């Protein structure tokens with residue numbers, strides 16, 4: 001019999017997409033979200049939604065107990081790298097203490113089989129290697145990255161002590177929208193593609209670029225951009241392949257790096273309009289270049305996702321048009 005599933009952060013960008021894919025497959029899904037950055041508009045009507053904070057231990061324990069959600073996808077977090085440098089405590093509280101609060105009582109009561117945790121490539125910090133693999137020593141630069149790394153350690157230790165399995169998914173940069181346009185980014189995210197869309201829809205064909213003096217091919221930062229549809233499928237593949245009491249860390253990216261300028265160039269092609277690039281100072285906490293080695297993931301799920309940048313950008317534009325109906329974006 002299929003476990004019932006809890007998604008924390010299921011009213012957010014990635015969690016809502018995952019909830020749709022899970023209910024499409026017939027799973028019973030419960031979503032816990034405090035709507036701090038999430039939105040009611042993203043909540044899948046087929047899930048049981050509970051507005052709650054993961055820091056509320058008692059409430060969370062009662063939800064896990066009542067709905068018997070033995071599998072947990074833990075996505076709820078604060079995730080703005082730059083904000084984490086200004087307000088670190090917010091990040092340690094929400095991300096690290098929040099993770100412990102979520103699993104503490106339920107693991108002791110033997111109510112958890114699997115936790116699939118949303119981590120980030122920000123745990124690696126500045127890396128020398130062209131492609132980073134999971135054995136790379138972690139040396140996070142931002143407080144966001146540090147808070148996720150501490151959460152990983154906490155989960156590993158709890159899972160060993162209380163015998164449940166854990167998959168730590170280190171996402172690279174997530175882009176795009178649900179291919180059926182049921183979910184996408186809705187909040188004031190600082191994500192590059194979101195900002196390009198938000199500006200273009202206002203016919204404001206400009207973008208701020210933070211630093212063009214990095215040691216990269218064109219001076220701008222390089223990232224590995226993964227489509228949210230693939231990332232969501234990866235979660236489900238990982239859940240299905242994760243064995244009892246197994247612990248695994250997996251990079252989620254395509255082993256393909258794009259600079260900020262590459263993304264802007266491709267976005268220009270999609271909207272058929274030039275974008276003015278305003279070069280600003282480097283931001284605190286930003287890493288020069290980070291691209292995944294994804295061999296471990298491919299072996300684990302016995303599948304390879306390759307992505308298609310233009311397709312992801314087009315989906316994100318369609319989504320932006322959907323949420324800002326009546327706009328003049330081409």
Ligand SMILES: NC(=O)c1ccc[n+]([C@@H]2O[C@H](COP(=O)([O-])OP(=O)(O)OC[C@H]3O[C@@H](n4cnc5c(N)ncnc54)[C@H](O)[C@@H]3O)[C@@H](O)[C@H]2O)c1
Pocket residue numbers: 008009010011012013014015032033034035036037038039052053054055074075076077078079094098118119120121171172173174175
């Ligand atoms: N978006 C990316 O590129 C990216 C990259 C790496 C990792 N991640 C990770 O993926 C996860 C989801 O990110 P997202 O892009 O969907 O962000 P999001 O802000 O859209 O979603 C986060 C959700 O968590 C909820 N939440 C936050 N704190 C909570 C709390 N204390 N209690 C209950 N709910 C809470 C928010 O309301 C929101 O709905 C995060 O853990 C993030 O660190 C995202």
